[in-house]
Structure formats: structure tokens, C-alpha cells
Amino acid sequence: MANTKSSCLPLYEKVFHKNTYHRALDVIILFLLLCLLFYRLSTLKNHGFAWFLAFLCETCFTFLWVLVVSCRWTPLTYKTFPQRLQERVQELPPVDMFVTTADVELEPPIMTVNTVLSLLAVDYPAHKLACYVSDDACSPLIFYSLVEASKFAKLWVPFCKKYNVQVRAPFRYFLGESAKPPSTSSREFQQDWKMMKEEYEQLNRNIEQAAKKSFLFDMTGEMAVFSDTERRDHPAIVKVIWENKEDLSNGLPHLIYISREKRPKHPHHYKAGAMNVLTRVSGLMTNAPFMLNVDCDMYANNPEIVLQAMCLLLGSKEGDCAFVQSPQYFYDSPADSLAILHESLGKGIVGIQGPFYAGTGTFHRRKVIYGLWPDEIENQGKCINSVNGQVGGELLQKFGNSKEFIKSAVDALEGKNTGFSSNLSDSLKAANQVAGCGYEYGSSWGKKVGWLYGSATEDILTGLMIHAKGWKTSYCSPDPHAFLGCGPSDLPAAMRQQKRWAMGLLEILLSEHSPILATLTGKLQFRQCLGYLWLLIWGLRSIPELCYVALPAYCIITNTSFLPKVQEPGICIAVAIFVIYKLYTLSEYIHGGFPIYSWFVNNSMLRIVATSAWLFGFGSTVLKLLGLSETVFEITKKVHQSSDGGKDGKELLFDESPFFVPGTTILLVHLAALSTGLLGMQPQGGQGPGLGEYFCSVYVVLCFSPFLLGLFRKGKNGIPLSTICKSAALALLFLRSCKMSSMN
């Protein structure tokens, strides 16, 4: 373990943010919501079905708001002082860096290569770093790309360090402003710069050419292991691409390629399974006490990031910080809605028990991943002392059947820094064993140790179990951003991702790992539990969202009302909530320096996602509970941006997937309702809709305006005819049932 010298200067400071203004507004909105509920309840008998349904929906929204208020109450961030590390720490600890990739089509190899290059080039002693790439595609192309990348890295890493380059993913570095070296720079730099650019372009070409003839690889020599392999049927492949044999602090970190064994009948547990193999193989080879985990599209954007994270990990008591999470940002989509989410809810959660684990951009403590509890830190040795050189049955049951691995795990748990083994290849045999698909049988992997199985959002599940043990977690949000990733390539891909999340999250809520149980029987703090609830109920939220969106149309068609009339006092409450809430969110955008239109776009996007992707997520969860479907991790399609303007493929708005049926239906229903109302075709009797219902209906049409445009557009910006037909049928069904209900 790194020895911390006794110096009084702390490595980080907690910054508590004053938020009286936000708290006041949050409470005012909550108060108004409660007033509205009370008003509805007291006038329930004078009104019909719509009024009651509105009451139910608003109860849900009020509950959601309680969660939001609680999450945002005590925002916190951390300020780190990496320059003090040198004084405080004699020797920096090793860090193992994991990158996962799983599909050459959806995740272009050049993207993974850039992520790996950015990691190899971070500002940290190179002999303390090792980079492990897990390839779930078992692709010779990825392997080849990494081998080529390691050759390029020998030039790239020294170049970055010599000139203190800020962005160390070459595809971003050679983009935009850096497309030319600044004319003010030295001749030497200009020359080096040109050489690097040429070398990078050559690397790019090599990979592109290899991709074209990917299946024609010469399967001899290094590549021989890939002959006769299939994506879902192949033995484990572990290859040391580059080893920093001389332990040079200014050399190149180790680079290891892993493709875990896959067999058709064995479940492989998607990303969680890959993470566990990475953990075990790295345990055998380098066994660093800290592990950084990033997705293949997330490059290190701040070269100081490892030092930054070390401030938090080494500067706190061991028991105080299980992992350090940096917020997710993207380089290819506007930062607005994410930035605002991180700013309000994100920082709020940081101030409770610590940030959720977001699956990428995270520094883990190896011990914690091995299942250690915070109170075991003090007597780390005790729980494992019985071993004494012999492998106890308990450990076999926990960590599986590899003596070498168990030894490494015991070292890790006891905090022994065995250092890097002199020769990585010595552990290849054991590494192949722990990367086998049968290795985890009968062990605790995926249940109590490592990344947990059973949810498509393995990150939240794993983080939740860590918090449930009473661990705190820490947050690292340096400037410039720590990591930058790429968002879903288009709207259908975004919908698929949101559906997977909604489903994965809801699965957790309904499982034995539910945060409610973890608070009752474990050590999850109550407000942290509320934070998790806010997240896990995305799928459930779709139901009240959908009902509320349908209400104005229903009322106009059936000549009823769900809002107080203009002359009734209740209308003031409803209007006040709407106006205050909208201005509040708008002010957050203005404060963050974002344009007003992005506030509107994000607001309507949220309505669209909630009523479609989350709805499908909810449906899939129900199917899974009934045993009719299984968890699948559908990988998000990523588009590699190699040029500044190159947004190729980013604009696809609609496809034939069912995701667009709810939105189109909602739009058609509202258009029908507005026409019915304007033409005065409603049935006689009833209290009749007022201004409120018409206003809401127009508002819904505005929120779903991308669909309105999509109705009239052709090609990939238009809604496919089949979707329109299905939606029209559903809309007719809705109108028909409205008629029936108004006749009763």
C-alpha cells in the first residue's frame, strides 16, 4: 500500500454548496403539490373519473418530487490537490485499467484503440499501470488493432508527455483547432506534430484495411489462436501485447488482451461477466489495489485523472471510500441535460452516501469488489488468516477453484502490495483458467463477489450492494472533464438504451437487492435509498406519465374536465405549479449557460422517452417476471466521429421499431381531440372541458412536435407508414373507448 507521509495538507477538500434558493423553491413546489392533492380530494365527489385519475397521477408526481427534494437537499463536491500527492505519498500505488468492447460493428475498433491510447498516456508512472482490454467479440481485428496501437503508442505517449498534450485520444487531438499545429510553436514541435499525425493516419488506414478483409486474416503466428473461433463459441484467449519489462516509469504501461471463453450453453452475463474476468486475470498478473473501469468509447480526457482519483482514494480513510466516480459526459451530444442533472441531482447524491456507480469512469478499490465490508478494513487479515498458505474451503467457494487466484485475492484483501510480477507471461496458464466459462460455477462471483449478475444495469446493482454494506463513495469532477464518451448514434438507439435501463433498474427494485430491503436490513442510508428509488422507478413512471398525457384529450372528447375551471380557486394552484416549475427548470438552463431552446427540447424529450422507451422497459420487466423473456444487454450503436462536421448517421429520428408507436398515437389522439373540440362535436351534457384542458392538449402537441413533423417528412426523418397505421388503429381504439365511457 502506498505510504502516506504525515503532512498536514489534505489531498482533497469537501465543498458544501449553499443552496437556500433551490431549497426554498423545492419546498414551495412541494407545498403547492400537496395543496393540489388536498383540493382534489376535497372536491372528489363533485367530479368524475378524469378528476380521480388526475389525483392518482399527481400523487405519483408528488412522491417523485419528494424524492427529488431529498436528493438535492445537501449538494457536495470535492476539490482535489494532485500537486500535493508528491509530498504526501512516497510511492504511488499501481492501478489496473479495464476497457470492455463487445462488437466490432457497433463499436468500431478505432474507438477502442483511442480509448486505450488515452489511458496508456495518462500522467502517472507507467510502471504502475496496466491496461486490460476485454473483447467479447473474440475478434482478430480488435487484437490486430491493439497490436498496431501499441506500436503507435511508443511514439504517441512520449509525444504527449513531452509537449504536455491535453487531449490524449488522437482522434480528438487531431480534430478542429488542433488540425494544424499552432504557428507560434517551435519548429521541433511542428515537425513532431506532423510526424504524429501521419503515423496516426497510417494506423487508421491499417485498421480500416484490416477491417475490410477481416475474415481473411492470416491465421498463423500470433493470430493462430483465432482460427476456428466463433463469437459465442471459443476458448479463452489471453495475450500480453506489450509488457513494460524493465519497469520504466517513463515507458509504456502493460497492455493485455483478453477474450473470455464462451460456449453456447453457458450464460456469459454480458458486461458484468466481462468485468469479473478482467478482475481475475488482472489479479493474477498485476493485482493492483485500484481498478479503473471504462467503456470502449470513453477516452480519458483529463491526463491528470488518475492522480485526481488518487487524491480521493489515498486522502481519505480506507473505510470511507469504496470507489471514485466521475460523471459521464459526451463529446458528440450537447452537454445541457446531463450537466444539469449532474449539477442538481448528481451533486445532491454525492452529499448523501456518495455517487451511484455509473458503469464507466470509475476507480474501484479491489478489496471492495472482492466483497469486503467497511468494518473489516481494520482487521483485514482476520477474515482470511485461517488460510496460512493453505487454501480453505471457504475461499474456494468464494473465489473459485484457482489456487493462484486465491493467493492473489488474499494478498489484495490483506493490503499486501506484492508488486508487479516480474514476468506477466508466467501467469498465462492460470489466467486462461480463470477466464474459462465454467470457472464461476459454485463460487460467489456475480452473487457476492465482483460485478453482480441479474440486471441489465449491472453498474447500479453492483454500486447499490456496495452502498448497502455501508460504504461511502466519492466523486471526481475535474476541469476539463475526466472522461468523454459517445452517446447513442440516433434516436432509435437512444430509445433502446433507455428501455434497457428502465428494465434493468426496475428489475433491481423488484429483486432481493431492492434498496428498500437494503435500508431495512442493511446499511443503506435512508436518503440514499430515496435516491436509488428515484432512479429505479423510471419504468413505473411511464404509467402516470402516459395517463396524464392522455387526460386532456380524454376530457375534450368526452366533454368532461380534469382541471379546475378558470373561475374556481383551485386553478391558481395548478397554474402556479406549472409556471414556477417551468421557470425553475428554465433558470437552471440559463444559469448553466445553455440556450433556451435546449430547455424546451430536453423537456419534450423527457416526455417522449418516459411514455415510450420507459413504457417498453416496464412491459419487458413484467414479461420477465412472468418468465416469458430474459435479460438481454443490447449494445448501444456508436458512431466514430473522425471529422468535425462528420455527424453521419446521427440524425436518424424514426425507424420501424415499436418505440415510436406510443408517441405517434398520443399525437394523433390529441389532434383528434382538438379538432373535436374546435368543431364542437362533443357529446351533450357533462361539465365540459375548460381553457385548462385545451391549453394542456396544445402543450402535449408541442412536446410531441418531432412526431408532428415526422408525419409529414419522408425518408429517415419521417415516421414509417407501418408505424402510422398501427398508431392510427390505437388512436381509433382510444376514441372509441372514450365514446363508450361518455355514453355510460
Ligand SMILES: O=c1ccn([C@@H]2O[C@H](COP(=O)(O)OP(=O)(O)O[C@H]3O[C@H](CO)[C@@H](O)[C@H](O)[C@H]3O)[C@@H](O)[C@H]2O)c(=O)[nH]1
Ligand atoms: O456483452 C457485453 C455487452 C456490453 N459490453 C460492454 O459494456 C459497455 C457498455 O455498453 P454500451 O452498449 O455502451 O451501453 P451503454 O448503455 O452506453 O452503457 C451504460 O449503461 C450500462 C448499463 O447500465 C453500463 O454498463 C455502462 O457502463 C454505461 O455507460 C461497452 O464497453 C461494451 O463493450 C461487454 O463488454 N459485453
Ligand SMILES: [Mn+2]
Ligand atoms: Mn456506451
